[in-house]
Amino acid sequence: MARPRLTAVRGVRDVLPEESKRWHGAERLAREIFARYGYGEIRVPVFERTELFARGIGEETDIVSKEMYTFEDKGGDSITLRPEATASICRAYVQNGLHNRASVSKLFCIGPMFRYERPQAGRLRQFHQIDAEVFGSVDPAVDAELIVMLMEFLDEMGVDGLALQLNNLGDKECRPAYAAALQEYLREETKHLGAEIAERVERNPLRFLDSKDPDHQEIIARAPRIDAFWNDACREHLTSVCRLLEIAGVAYEINPRLVRGLDYYCLTVFEVTSESLGAQNAVCGGGRYDGLVEELGGPPTPGIGFAVGVERLLQLAGEKAPAQNEEPQVYIVALGDAAQTQAFALAAELRSQGIRTERSFGGGSMKSQMKRADRSGAAFVLLLGDDEAAKGVVSVRHMNESRQTEVKREEISDYIKFNI
RNA sequence: GUGGGUGUAGCUCAGUGGUUAGAGCGCCGGGUUGUGGCCCCGGAGGUCGGGGGUUCAAAUCCCCUCACUCACCCCA
Structure with a gap:
């Protein structure tokens, strides 16, 4: 087939009207359910100063160090297409003084994100997320309510076969001790695995727990676990979240090896995965980020949020997705x-x-x-x-x-x- | 960035050295007065991803290149 001269760039795609109906259905359902839980929509720009993401997400993360669409604008500022929404929402939260309006702010955001990665099943360079965030409370009930809302949304989307995994990454006190112990262990155990692995162990040892390489699995299985390092506060926080999820009838599984790729997470982290998505099996990831707002120049403000991948979600929902009826009558x-x-x-x-x-x-x-x-x-x-x-x-x-x-x-x- | 797979009609694919490259679906038209779906008939549509090479002869064999795709990595 003769290719047209002008094609979309790698890793992006067109959504045609037939499929758009499902996007509208998903977005409408999200707006409806989130409103029931008291969330308001925030629309933030798709680009920000590069510095926001560097500081917010972490210089050492892969996202910041090699996956961002960064360019200099005509005024000489370094600009980046957002790779995720949380940093922008925190920036907007601080800039607009939302902490002065209410003790707890619930916000959601829907839109495109950009990461320069090699495309594969379930992974695009421009993809879309439905994102929800709660600022201003460390109450585990906030964590639980957020997760309950998420699962209700996924359920009403017609998706089944999902697994909710839950973990607690520790707080300022116990997380560093765990990271150090894990790093020490991995330095020894991965000596023979080459420079690339060694560098990963130095940069972000927790990430090694995510490796899919069969040769790493035994090392991971024997590695120190976060649950042995939790202090009382962390342990109680997780226990409370679990109890509330049980009351709400939400099934979950504790996975002490669940980590997140972004530096800002602490305490509660979670992920919703599906067997039928291919290698990129997460349809949603999220967690608590109690230090982030402060890191970005705001008052000390706890926060927690999640991001659902819209393309992955719609792929899972398939025919069962609630399509908005847009046919002529x-x-x-x-x-x-x-x-x-x-x-x-x-x-x-x-x-x-x-x-x-x-x-x-x-x-x-x-x-x-x-x-x-x-x-x-x-x-x-x-x-x-x-x-x-x-x-x-x-x-x-x-x-x-x-x-x-x-x-x-x-x-x-x-x-x-x-x-x- | 590193590997594997695949590129033939709008879509899904057959065709592995030999006349004008095929099918199904889709599209357009027709099956006599102004009626859809099913059926029947006809039609349009392809520089076989691109370039080079081998050969009397290449969609088919070889090399290069590009694109797509899956996986690692990373993550939604």
């Missing part, structure tokens, strides 16, 4: 020149009444127009021809019932509205 078939003008006016009238209306353009035989009408998905076909014009009526065909009736021209809008 009425299709107008017009025969003859005079009828074309009438069709134009009739379409305008129906649309002004809020009825989704499509018509056949460019004429064509009755048969071909009917075919197009059928394919449009409209439940009603309105026929305009010489016979109808002479009688001052419109023939209304009920496509699903294969029956047809004549309705007075001036009553047609009401007739359709009544029968829809």
Whole structure:
């Protein structure tokens, strides 16, 4: 096949109307459910100063060190296309003084993210996330409520076969001790694995626990576990979250080896995975980031959030995804020149009444127009021809019932509205 | 960045050295008065990803290149 000269760049894709219906369905469901939990939508820019992500996500993370779309703008500032939403939302939270408006702020955000990675199943360079964040409380009930909301959303999306994994990464006190113990262990155990692994162990030892290499699994299995390092506060926090999830009837699994790729996480972290996604099996990841707002120049403010990958979510939901119905409700078939003008006016009238209306353009035989009408998905076909014009009526065909009736021209809008 | 796989019609794919490259689906038209889905008939649509080489002859064999894809890595 001869390729067009101009194609979309690697790792991005077009969403066509047929698929868009599902995006709308997912977004609408998210807005509806999140509103029930008291969340308001925040829309933040898709680009920020590079420094925001460097400080927020962590210089040592792969995202910041090699996956960002960074460029210099005409004013000489270093700008980056957002690789995730949390840093931007924190920035907006501080900049707009949201901490002064309420003790707890619940925000969500939907939009594209950008990471320069090699594309594969479930991984694009521009992808979309549905993101929710809560600022201002360390109460484990906030963690639990957030997770309950997430699982309710995923459930109503029609996705099943999901596993919720939960862990506690420790706080300022116990996490460093764990990281040091793990690093020491890994330095010894991975000596023979080469420079690349050694560098990873130095940069971010927790990340090694995520490795899929079969040769690493035994080392990981024998590695020190975070649960042995938890202080009382961390242990109690996790226990409380678990108890509340049980009350809500949310199934979960504690995974003491669950880590996150972004530096800012602490305490509660979680991930929702599916077997049927391929290697990129996480449909949602999230956790607590109690130091982040302060790190970005705001007052000390605890926070917790999650991000759902929209492409992965829709892939999982498949046919069961709640699609927004955007098909025409009425299709107008017009025969003859005079009828074309009438069709134009009739379409305008129906649309002004809020009825989704499509018509056949460019004429064509009755048969071909009917075919197009059928394919449009409209439940009603309105026929305009010489016979109808002479009688001052419109023939209304009920496509699903294969029956047809004549309705007075001036009553047609009401007739359709009544029968829809 | 590192590996593996695949590139033939709009889509899914057959065709492994020999006339004008095929199928199914889709698209357009037709099956006599103005009626969709099913069926039947016809039609349009392809520089076989691109370049080079071997050969009398290449979609088919070899080399290069590009794209897509899967996996590592990373993560939503």
